[in-house]
Amino acid sequence: MHIYDSVEKTKRKFIPQEAGKVSLYVCGPTVYDNAHLGHAKSALVFDLLTRVLQADGLDVTYARNITDIDDKIIKKAQELGKDIQEITDFYTDVFHKEMQAIGVRPPDIEPKATQNLDAMQSMIATLIENNHAYVTEDGDVYFDTASDSQYLSLSKRFQEEESKQERIASSSMKKNPADFALWKSVKDGSVSFSSAYGAGRPGWHLECSAMIEKHLAKPNTAFSVDIHGGGADLLFPHHENEAAQTRCSSNHALANYWMHNGFVNINGEKMSKSLGNSFFLKDALKEYDGEVLRFYLLGTHYRSNFNFNTQDLQSAKKRLDKLYRLKKRLFGLAVSEEKTPFQEQLLSILKDDLNTSSANALIDEMIAKTNETLDTPGKHKLLKRETMANLSFIEQVLGFGVKNPFEYFQFGVDAQTKAHLEELINKRNLAKEAKDFAQSDKIREEILALGVNLMDTPNGTFWEKI
RNA sequence: GGUGCCAUCGCCAAGUGGUAAGGCCGCAGCCUGCAAAGCUGCUAUCCCCAGUUCAAAUCUGGGUGGCACCUCCA
Known part of the structure; x- marks a missing residue:
């Protein structure tokens, strides 16, 4: 397996810390709104990664968090006059259903921020003890970026410029504008948790570091996890800060490999909450089979930016249709699990940094060749058996063609x-x-x-x- | 302003030193009552300029044009 490490900026051979085992952590959603295509893309990429690693014989432990405590959630709850948990439960449930619809398998561990406050508080305590964090008079706790000589090593930025670029009126309590909150005190009586520094809420970045240490990290290893993934926009500041927290509170670095997926744009523009041009999964799923969306979103290399439009989606659907027509043609034949050269080839293509585009080309060639032979007279028993095995492998590794082929063509x-x-x-x-x-x-x-x-x-x- | 990414057929998109995968669309043919589906065939020298090399889409330098991050974001 080769993985492009977005911090080293080069493709690296993947070697897990513990032979045969992989730990993977991916930043999951903040559950206060519907998931959009960008969330889908990220979830799909790492779903594919786990499938490929597993097909390669590795034992994968995959954790993806649910952020269920956040200012935006509180705001939403207040707007709707609802309880916070009502909001987070609702959107968590929606997220799970939508992920299932696009064939994303559940992670092995799905930690929630609210259930891991103990880990966060103990990480804060350690950081303070190690002089990497400080408590202000207001009861806030900040990470002391100046105390970490490796700060900004992930995103390769420069401290002075960051400081100059500080746009938000910085809290006078901060030692350094770049310092970020580990704990924010809450004095107005809104949602808060108790801590040694008074009532408050955890900082955004803390959650991931703490949950990784609690759920995935093992003692005496160089890295907390083998692979850490997320959207490209998380590299800075989120992952930079996560890495700083972990390195300063433990004896290991956060991740050996960093993977960042590219963005889904709509009409050439980044889809974002602030621009209000989000394309929600729930709307897309009304018009298209979830598997079509999966196929379309995985059709381009995961690191590239992805420009969503319905013409390309249609053309992707037509391509997936061909796979399903072959399945119709062979419908009812016994499933075979035998190994074929095709499978080896497909896996080896995917093991090269998830080259789904080349994988699709190989699949199309297999389909055409199979159809060509089936068009000629004869029983083609061997070919049929091998093709059934190939189709099953494609289902397993890529999640394409998992439905009943007749039902697939009856969508809607x-x-x-x-x-x-x-x-x-x-x-x-x-x-x-x-x-x-x-x-x-x-x-x-x-x-x-x-x-x-x-x-x-x-x-x-x-x-x-x- | 800082940092980084990208530019391949009408559209989508692989390939990152050895002579351009695949899909959609289009045209022609086989098959079909006719279609559809399937199959076959046809369609690009890789944004521009200069350089390195026996050899460059792929490396270097300079342009031009997109985009992202630096603020919540997958």
Whole structure:
């Protein structure tokens, strides 16, 4: 396995700290709103990573957190007049369902910030003890960036300029504008937790470091985790600060490999909360099968920026359709698990920093070759068995083609329409048998007007929602 | 202003020193009652200029044009 390390800025051979085992931590969502395509992209990338590592025989422990305490959540709760937990439970549930819809498997560990305050407080205590953090008169606790000689080594920035660039009126209590909060005191009686420094809430960056130490890190290792992942925008300041906290409170560095996925843009613009141009997963899932979204979002290399548009989505769907048509063709055959050269090739392509684009090319070539042979006379028993094995491998590693192929082509068609279609198809087949082609073509036009394509095959007439 | 990324066929997109994958669209053909699907064939020298090299889309320098981070963000 080779992974592009976004801190070293080079592709590195992946060597886990403990032979055969991988620990992976990815920054998860703050649950106060619906997930958008960017959340989907990030979750998909690391879902794929775990699948590839597992296919390569590694035992992966994957943790992705849920941030369920945050100013934005509190704000939302206040706006809606609801309890915080009502908000976070609701959006956590939505997130889980949407992830399932796009084939993202649940992480092994999904720690919540509210359930790990003990770990955060003990990390704060250690940082203060080590003189890497200080308490202000207000009861805030800040990380002392000047105390960490390696601060900014991750994002490779320069301290002086950062200070100059400070745009927010800095708290007079901070020693240095770059210092960031580990604990923010709360005095107005809103949501808070008790601590040795008074009531307050944990800082944004602390949560990840603390939960990694608690759930993934092992004693006497050079790094807390093998791989740390997240969106490209998290490198600074989030990951920089996480790394500082961990290195200054423990005897190991945070991560051996850093992976950052590129962004999903809409019409060439970054999708973001402040720009208000988010494309929510829940809306996309109304119009497209979750697997189409998965296929589309994974079609481009994970590090590249991704420009979302419906034309490209359609073209991705057509590509996935071909995989499903082959599945239709082989429907009902026994699943095979045998090893084939194709699988080795596919895995080796994916092991090269998740080259999904090349993987798709290989799959398309396999599909075309298989179809070509199936078009010739013969039983093709061996080919069929190998193809079944290949398709199963594609499902397992890439999560493509996991559905019933007939149902896949019926996405968004209700039961009533299905019954109507069956009726029309029967009528058309009768007309065809009677060689009344004018009538059968007329019915086909009628069906096409419903957005449904017909295909006459030796095994009968099938329909597909376009 | 600082830091970094990117620029490959009409569109999407691999390839990062050895002579341009794949998909969508398009055209032609096979198959089909006709279609659809499937298959076959056809379609780019890689933003510009200079350099290094036997050899460059791939390295170096200089342009031009996009984008991101530096503020909550996946």
